[in-house]
Amino acid sequence: MFRRISNRPEPFRIVPNYSELFHLSRVYQRSNAPASRAPSKTIEKEIRLKSFIALYNKMTNQRPISCGLDLCSVPDLNTCLHTATTSRFEFICIPLVHPLFKREFLSGVVKNRPGPLTRPDLVLCTPDWNNLIIGKISPHIKVDALDSIYRKNSEEALNQELTLATHLGLAGVMLKLIGGIERNINLARIINNKLLGTCNYQIWVQIPMENPLKQALSYRGEEDVAVENSWEWWNSFRAVCDYEKKLAIALVISHDLPEPEEIDRWLGEPVRCLILPTTLFITNKKGYPVLSKAHQMIIKKFAILETQFILTGANRYSSISLYHNYLDFLWKNCQIDGPVERFARGYEDYLQCPLQPLMDNLESQTYEIFEKDPIKYTQYQLAMVEAIKDINYNRKTQLDKMVIMVVGAGRGPLVRAALNAAELTKQKIKVYAVEKNPNAVNTLLALQGELWGDVVTIVSSDMREWTAPEQADILVSELLGSFGDNELSPECLDGVQRFLKDDGISIPCSYTSFIGPVQSSKLYNEVRQCKDKDKHPLVNFETPYVVHLQNKYDIAKPQPLFTFYHPNKDKIIDNNRYEMKTFNVKQNCILHGFSGYFEAVLYNDINLSIEPSTHSPGMFSWFPIFFPIKEPIRLEKGKKIVLHFWRKCNNKNVWYEWCVSEPIVGSIHNPNGRSYTIGL
Numbered sequence: 001m002f003r004r005i006s007n008r009p010e011p012f013r014i015v016p017n018y019s020e021l022f023h024l025s026r027v028y029q030r031s032n033a034p035a036s037r038a039p040s041k042t043i044e045k046e047i048r049l050k051s052f053i054a055l056y057n058k059m060t061n062q063r064p065i066s067c068g069l070d071l072c073s074v075p076d077l078n079t080c081l082h083t084a085t086t087s088r089f090e091f092i093c094i095p096l097v098h099p100l101f102k103r104e105f106l107s108g109v110v111k112n113r114p115g116p117l118t119r120p121d122l123v124l125c126t127p128d129w130n131n132l133i134i135g136k137i138s139p140h141i142k143v144d145a146l147d148s149i150y151r152k153n154s155e156e157a158l159n160q161e162l163t164l165a166t167h168l169g170l171a172g173v174m175l176k177l178i179g180g181i182e183r184n185i186n187l188a189r190i191i192n193n194k195l196l197g198t199c200n201y202q203i204w205v206q207i208p209m210e211n212p213l214k215q216a217l218s219y220r221g222e223e224d225v226a227v228e229n230s231w232e233w234w235n236s237f238r239a240v241c242d243y244e245k246k247l248a249i250a251l252v253i254s255h256d257l258p259e260p261e262e263i264d265r266w267l268g269e270p271v272r273c274l275i276l277p278t279t280l281f282i283t284n285k286k287g288y289p290v291l292s293k294a295h296q297m298i299i300k301k302f303a304i305l306e307t308q309f310i311l312t313g314a315n316r317y318s319s320i321s322l323y324h325n326y327l328d329f330l331w332k333n334c335q336i337d338g339p340v341e342r343f344a345r346g347y348e349d350y351l352q353c354p355l356q357p358l359m360d361n362l363e364s365q366t367y368e369i370f371e372k373d374p375i376k377y378t379q380y381q382l383a384m385v386e387a388i389k390d391i392n393y394n395r396k397t398q399l400d401k402m403v404i405m406v407v408g409a410g411r412g413p414l415v416r417a418a419l420n421a422a423e424l425t426k427q428k429i430k431v432y433a434v435e436k437n438p439n440a441v442n443t444l445l446a447l448q449g450e451l452w453g454d455v456v457t458i459v460s461s462d463m464r465e466w467t468a469p470e471q472a473d474i475l476v477s478e479l480l481g482s483f484g485d486n487e488l489s490p491e492c493l494d495g496v497q498r499f500l501k502d503d504g505i506s507i508p509c510s511y512t513s514f515i516g517p518v519q520s521s522k523l524y525n526e527v528r529q530c531k532d533k534d535k536h537p538l539v540n541f542e543t544p545y546v547v548h549l550q551n552k553y554d555i556a557k558p559q560p561l562f563t564f565y566h567p568n569k570d571k572i573i574d575n576n577r578y579e580m581k582t583f584n585v586k587q588n589c590i591l592h593g594f595s596g597y598f599e600a601v602l603y604n605d606i607n608l609s610i611e612p613s614t615h616s617p618g619m620f621s622w623f624p625i626f627f628p629i630k631e632p633i634r635l636e637k638g639k640k641i642v643l644h645f646w647r648k649c650n651n652k653n654v655w656y657e658w659c660v661s662e663p664i665v666g667s668i669h670n671p672n673g674r675s676y677t678i679g680l
Helices: 019-030 040-060 077-086 126-132 148-168 185-195 212-219 230-240 260-266 293-303 321-334 339-344 364-371 376-394 413-425 438-455 489-499 521-529
Strands: 067-070 091-095 133-136 172-176 202-208 247-252 271-277 308-312 402-407 429-435 456-460 472-477 500-507 510-519 559-565 577-584 589-603 606-609 625-635 640-649 653-662
Touching: 067 321, 077 091, 077 126, 091 126, 126 133, 133 148, 148 172, 148 185, 185 202, 185 230, 202 230, 202 271, 230 260, 260 293, 271 293, 293 321, 308 321, 376 402, 376 413, 376 472, 376 500, 376 589, 376 606, 402 413, 402 489, 413 429, 413 438, 413 472, 429 438, 438 456, 472 489, 489 500, 500 589, 510 577, 510 640, 521 589, 521 625, 559 577, 625 653
Parallel strands: 067 091, 067 308, 091 133, 133 172, 172 202, 202 247, 247 271, 271 308, 402 429, 402 472, 429 456, 472 500
Antiparallel strands: 510 559, 510 589, 577 640, 589 606, 589 625, 640 653
């Protein structure tokens, strides 16, 4: 696997709902004791149960649904929580303060009203406050009101409720966003100041997926009237808050859905939950609540990101648990469980350092993981079968013994593929397995002694420094990286192609890198966290990362960038490259960086690809690569992104440089390889 360089921030996730756990919670609450005095046996049993649940979910490889119930008023918190949990809901959203309990701090008849602000914290134990409750800010709080008295009162009330959320240890606090930043600039300032402090909760900004005004105008037949998209509200708000990572979205799903492209744009944002009004559900023939096909597709898109759900509105069926049962059914059907997903589970949107196998000796674990790929070595074996057949056909006779050189043999999977190919074609072969890692050579020698015998010769050497005793008919390597050439396959194969016969075949014979613009608030925030005080302050934004991309929006389709051919017939071999790429912007969005992929032609029509449109089904050996930019760039519909990309080489290193010249001119990233190089 790739070396992880950042700690993945744990998303807010409610403890799964199991009746015994909540029974324990209720027993404890009836004791009316503070959390620190809860019975020790109860705590131990609860911990054991939680550990069992986590272990069970890991073993079954399932991601349980997390669905909450939105309550507009809570006359008795224990009763409401009991009702929700017995209906299978994992958490509830409640007002922090009674909706009618307005406070006056400057003047007014209730300024000195006695009594508590809201319910005491003793009604629940600390774990329940932490795991089962999302607090809602009072709707009457308007910190951007024009009336100065109302505004100041609202500021005091907001600060009071946010302080209460900190005291209770809530994991999330929800507030509504209505309108653009001009109506919420003071709110953004206050929230940003809070998030920069010591608060541990997330702020869930409730935003409609579609501007309600647009729907209202549509009903009145005024579709041509220009209406600001609700995404613009969010984009301005989070920009004022400087992309704070504790800021998340609670996206309200409406009856009328926006265009598919607009929906996909939300996939590049930190959507923590989808809010589903009960009015969205329709009744099927059996009398149960279901969603339309279009709304089911919404659930499917966001389920991949492990988004949570909140049900809001009046119950229109015999039991509110019917809604949860249906959402749980959709969730389980939405879980993609192919080999790639199983392999990548837990690594979604993790930033990882690309491998440098030329400089570093890979560990046994890394070899073992890649050897489990069900596709890669099958394709290599097919390519070798075809190459053996073509060589014999072109030479008009079958060779007595064909020489195959496996350069960068690792622990021998390509050697096994070569032996299998020889058996399938009934061709006698001589295999040279060249490997520089002494630990992997040890494994190769053991395999030679036990299985392969004299058919395979083990060579412990850097392929570029080795002198071959004879010429090869086929030269095989797996030096490809996530960007094709980023593990220095061109330099390695150029250095060893002198051992290939004039009519010999290189596998792979070519590979092409691809680059495409992406929007991903998650990745941008992850990159911002990767700081090193001993290095250049921009090093984290001038380093490419290998990452299993999930929480992102593809602004435009990836385009081919650099192509390398082997054997390289150029008289003067130069692996420096430069390309300029232009991408069209389909809608307003934010550019956070560029995703990189590759396609490789092993031989004839036998390919390997991680480019999304041609991805080899089931192959998981490579994750995409991500090239960040220093500052997010706001893009407008109809404009262009112009990217300049360089591959630079000297005697010691290879590195990439990149910059954007449209819609704004940016500086060069990684000039002279100051932040990231690949060692030769």
